[in-house]
Each structure stands twice: as structure tokens, then as C-alpha cells.
Amino acid sequence: MQHVDGNALAGPLAEFFTFDVTIATARCNGCGTVAELARAMVYQSGPGTVVRCSSCDAVLATLVEADDRAWIGFSGMSAIEVPRV
Amino acid sequence: MSDASIAERATDAPSAALRAVPRSGWHVATVAAVRRETPNASRLELDVDGWPGNAAGQHLDVRLTAPDGYTATRSYSIASSGPSSRVTLAVDKLPDGEVSPYLVDEVRAGDMLEVHGPLGAFFVWAPDQHRSLGPVRPVQLIAGGSGVVPLFAIAHAHAVAEDLTPFRMLYSVRTPDDIYFADELQALAAASDAFRLDLVYTRRTPDGWPTPAGRVMRDALAAAVIPAADHPLVYVCGSTGFVEQVASWLIELGHDARSIRTERYGGT
Numbered sequence: 001m002q003h004v005d006g007n008a009l010a011g012p013l014a015e016f017f018t019f020d021v022t023i024a025t026a027r028c029n030g031c032g033t034v035a036e037l038a039r040a041m042v043y044q045s046g047p048g049t050v051v052r053c054s055s056c057d058a059v060l061a062t063l064v065e066a067d068d069r070a071w072i073g074f075s076g077m078s079a080i081e082v083p084r085v
Numbered sequence: 086m087s088d089a090s091i092a093e094r095a096t097d098a099p100s101a102a103l104r105a106v107p108r109s110g111w112h113v114a115t116v117a118a119v120r121r122e123t124p125n126a127s128r129l130e131l132d133v134d135g136w137p138g139n140a141a142g143q144h145l146d147v148r149l150t151a152p153d154g155y156t157a158t159r160s161y162s163i164a165s166s167g168p169s170s171r172v173t174l175a176v177d178k179l180p181d182g183e184v185s186p187y188l189v190d191e192v193r194a195g196d197m198l199e200v201h202g203p204l205g206a207f208f209v210w211a212p213d214q215h216r217s218l219g220p221v222r223p224v225q226l227i228a229g230g231s232g233v234v235p236l237f238a239i240a241h242a243h244a245v246a247e248d249l250t251p252f253r254m255l256y257s258v259r260t261p262d263d264i265y266f267a268d269e270l271q272a273l274a275a276a277s278d279a280f281r282l283d284l285v286y287t288r289r290t291p292d293g294w295p296t297p298a299g300r301v302m303r304d305a306l307a308a309a310v311i312p313a314a315d316h317p318l319v320y321v322c323g324s325t326g327f328v329e330q331v332a333s334w335l336i337e338l339g340h341d342a343r344s345i346r347t348e349r350y351g352g353t
Contacts (some may be wrong), residue, residue: 007207008160012203
């Protein structure tokens with residue numbers, strides 16, 4: 001399936017976070033690139049969603065949703081910067 | 086920190102872009118009107134209960150639930166903006182889609198949908214957002230196919246605000262029949278010198294069109310977009326392949342990657 005980008009995370013992650021995650025910037029643990037999550041590459045499939053760095057392709061985050069819970073991993077990013085509204 | 090400084094901080098206005106993005110939530114939408122937009126797409130007017138308004142360029146998620154409880158959720162860009170709870174979508178039918186064939190061919194006025202939004206604060210434009218960031222920079226919009234929907238919202242918001250920031254739109258479309266918001270875009274271009282529309286036809290041109298049908302190539306892109314030397318803000322929306330090809334050419338042409346905002350809808 002063709003990938004999309006981090007803009008597509010706005011809806012799924014709005015279920016769990018009170019701020020818009022797509023304009024949060026994060027540092028990739030793989031290559032050090034700092035970018036808005038909207039600029040990341042997003043691979044959606046049956047089991048869940050994988051978010052990858054647009055520079056080095058390292059996995060930044062994963063999201064798996066079930067009816068009654070979700071598993072959210074931010075294994076590949078650090079120093080998330082969130083604009084205050 | 087003293088109470089006084091807390092009070093001062095509390096009154097600090099957020100940036101215009103963030104102020105323009107209301108909090109998202111789930112809402113019930115009633116289809117107010119539906120009509121054919123192109124041979125393969127429909128335009129839906131939704132009345133969304135409790136909708137807080139939306140910024141130009143945002144999207145929403147539509148969730149359909151089958152009688153057995155199976156759900157399918159898809160994202161659609163919003164073609165309208167502002168405080169109204171009337172929201173316009175234009176939906177392209179994907180051949181193997183689970184949601185779009187229903188929205189394009191089946192849905193009728195009076196039907197109800199579950200929608201989640203408004204969503205996304207990245208691929209948005211607000212009239213005063215660039216003024217607060219220093220000198221006014223021109224804006225280049227680049228659309229591939231149905232990727233024009235959020236860019237039409239931005240162009241329309243630019244016109245409604247009577248904003249004089251120079252805007253230019255490059256719109257790649259298969260044939261003259263496939264243009265979304267054809268009349269509205271022509272009217273925007275005719276009404277203001279601050280908005281210029283350039284169309285590229287990839288499969289069939291109108292009679293007498295000066296260039297043969299074909300994809301946007303690097304040289305044509307260079308000729309039809311605001312030059313990098315003018316430091317435009319660039320918004321690109323379309324299929325993943327279109328967006329990534331255009332963005333890589335823009336960088337080759339000297340545009341700053343940080344000034345290019347992209348939205349990929351997947352597809353082929």
C-alpha cells in the first residue's frame with residue numbers, strides 16, 4: 001500500500017492527545033533530523049500504523065488500535081517540541 | 086514567577102495559525118446537498134452539529150459503520166473554511182475504496198455521517214499568519230488531481246480576506262472535465278490580480294490549448310511556479326508519487342525544504 005505522511009496522524013492521535021501532534025517537532029534518534037511530525041512518512045496497514053523519518057527511514061513511532069485500547073510507541077524519537085496554544 | 090507575570094503570559098495571544106485551528110472532536114454531520122463535481126467525484130455539503138469552524142487547508146475523518154459493527158475511517162480535505170458549521174467536501178472515487186464509492190455514488194441529502202475534526206494544523210493557511218513572520222512572502226499552491234481540495238480552500242480564504250499576498254496555483258489535472266471547482270477557480274483568477282491559475286492537462290487538453298497533454302515535468306514546473314529567489318511558501322497536495330516528484334524538483338530548483346509544505350493522499 002502506498003504510504004502517506006504525518007498529516008494523516010492528526011485524527012488517530014487526537015483521540016489520545018489534547019494538542020495537534022502533527023505540528024509538534026521531534027528529533028529522530030536515527031539521524032538527528034528535527035522536523036514536524038506532519039513531515040514524517042506514514043505506513044498504514046491492517047495491524048497498525050508505522051511512522052518513519054523522512055530523512056533516514058528509521059521508525060519514529062507506531063500505533064496499534066483495538067476496539068477497547070490502543071498501543072502507542074515513540075521508540076525512535078526524542079526531545080518533542082509542542083507549541084503552546 | 087510572580088502573579089503579575091503569570092497574568093501577562095496568560096494574555097499572550099497565540100500565533101494566528103494556531104488561533105485559527107479549533108479543537109477537534111467527533112460530530113454528527115447531515116448531508117445537506119450532494120452533486121457531481123467531475124465524472125469521478127462528488128461535492129458534499131455537510132451541516133455538522135457542533136462544528137467549531139475550521140482553518141483553510143484542514144481535513145476531517147469520516148467513519149462509516151456497517152450493520153455488523155465493522156468500521157472504516159478515511160480522511161478528506163475540507164474545501165471550505167471559516168466559522169460556519171456548513172462544511173464542503175469534494176470526494177474522488179477510488180476504484181477499490183471502502184468509503185469513497187459510498188460518498189460519491191450512494192449518499193443522499195438527509196443522510197447522516199460521523200465526522201472527526203477539524204484536523205491538522207500543519208497544512209493550513211491563515212490571512213495574517215505570514216505577516217507576523219516578517220516580510221510578506223508570496224504563496225505557491227501546487228495541486229495534483231483531487232489534491233486541489235485543500236488548496237482551493239486556501240485560495241478561497243485568500244480571496245475572502247481580500248489579502249493582497251501574491252498567490253499562484255499550478256493545477257495538474259487529467260482532462261478539462263476533471264477540474265474540481267472549475268467555475269470557482271476561474272472566478273477567483275478573474276476577480277483578483279493577486280491570484281493566478283495555471284492548468285496542466287496530463288491526458289487531454291481543451292481545443293486550441295498551446296501545449297500538448299502531458300505530466301508536469303521539471304522545466305514546466307520551473308516556468309509555472311514563483312521562483313525560489315522570491316522565497317515563496319509552497320503548498321503541494323496530491324498523490325504520494327506526484328507530491329514527492331514535485332517536492333524533489335522544487336528543491337533542485339533552489340526552494341528551501343522548510344518552505345515547502347506537503348500533503349500526500351496515497352493513491353497511484
